[in-house]
Amino acid sequence: xxxxxPPLTAVGLARRVNARGLRLRKRKGERGIHRWLxxxxxxxxxxxxxxxxxxxxxxxxxxGAAATIVRDRNKSFLLVHSIRRGSWxxxxxxxxxxxxxxxCAARELAEETGLTLEPTTLVPCGYERLTVSDPxxxxxxxxxxxxxxADLLAARPTVTPGDDVDAARWVSxxxxxxxxxxxxxxxxxxxxxxxxxxxxxxxxxxxxxQTAVKEAGExxxxxxxxxxxxxxxx
Numbered sequence: 230x231x232x233x234x235p236p237l238t239a240v241g242l243a244r245r246v247n248a249r250g251l252r253l254r255k256r257k258g259e260r261g262i263h264r265w266l267x268x269x270x271x272x273x274x275x276x277x278x279x280x281x282x283x284x285x286x287x288x289x290x291x292x293g294a295a296a297t298i299v300r301d302r303n304k305s306f307l308l309v310h311s312i313r314r315g316s317w318x319x320x321x322x323x324x325x326x327x328x329x330x331x332x333c334a335a336r337e338l339a340e341e342t343g344l345t346l347e348p349t350t351l352v353p354c355g356y357e358r359l360t361v362s363d364p365x366x367x368x369x370x371x372x373x374x375x376x377x378x379a380d381l382l383a384a385r386p387t388v389t390p391g392d393d394v395d396a397a398r399w400v401s402x403x404x405x406x407x408x409x410x411x412x413x414x415x416x417x418x419x420x421x422x423x424x425x426x427x428x429x430x431x432x433x434x435x436x437x438x439q440t441a442v443k444e445a446g447e448x449x450x451x452x453x454x455x456x457x458x459x460x461x462x463x
Contacts, residue, residue, distance in 0.1 A: 259283040274366050279358040287330065287356045293371030295334035296321025297351060301381045306405045307388060309341045310396035317408040323367060330375045342397040343389035351377035
């Protein structure tokens, strides 16, 4: 204030926090990881993308796609290389008519890697929310991408790339980060796994954001209280 900065009300502060992606729309018990603004997602379409950690399944009617983070018994990760995007990511894709969200994830996993899992074995660990610039885009009516976690008893079972990927491979935790460092999807999905992400410098956003989100939680709760009682704000 002494330097000439304009006064900021609690409501104004909360709006700025939302605009910067520090506070994500979520349900009780969920944890916001990060928000990306204006991300190009192909065909001239951009999207604001929220990543939220959650053990709750996404609403069926609002979910248009699914992906799966697959770990073997030694905590290796399964990644696929997308031909269309030219990048590494977790297996996944859009829902087909008549299939459940978990069935979508299991089908995409089988098509892209040859690995077959029962849909009932997939555990929700988070989701992405896409707010797209084009109302005709598939994500406009169904903006949620459910992310599942699958832990295998086997060690690096054989995988075979298929469908729209040209490579599928098991990688270590460090390789997971290295391959996905410059790609938003898989590199940041690591933040959904909680304890495995550490605070190693220069290793993607997720590890740092977990700590930042936790530390910001109390501040944001105070902001909510101020908004609920604006008369108390000087």
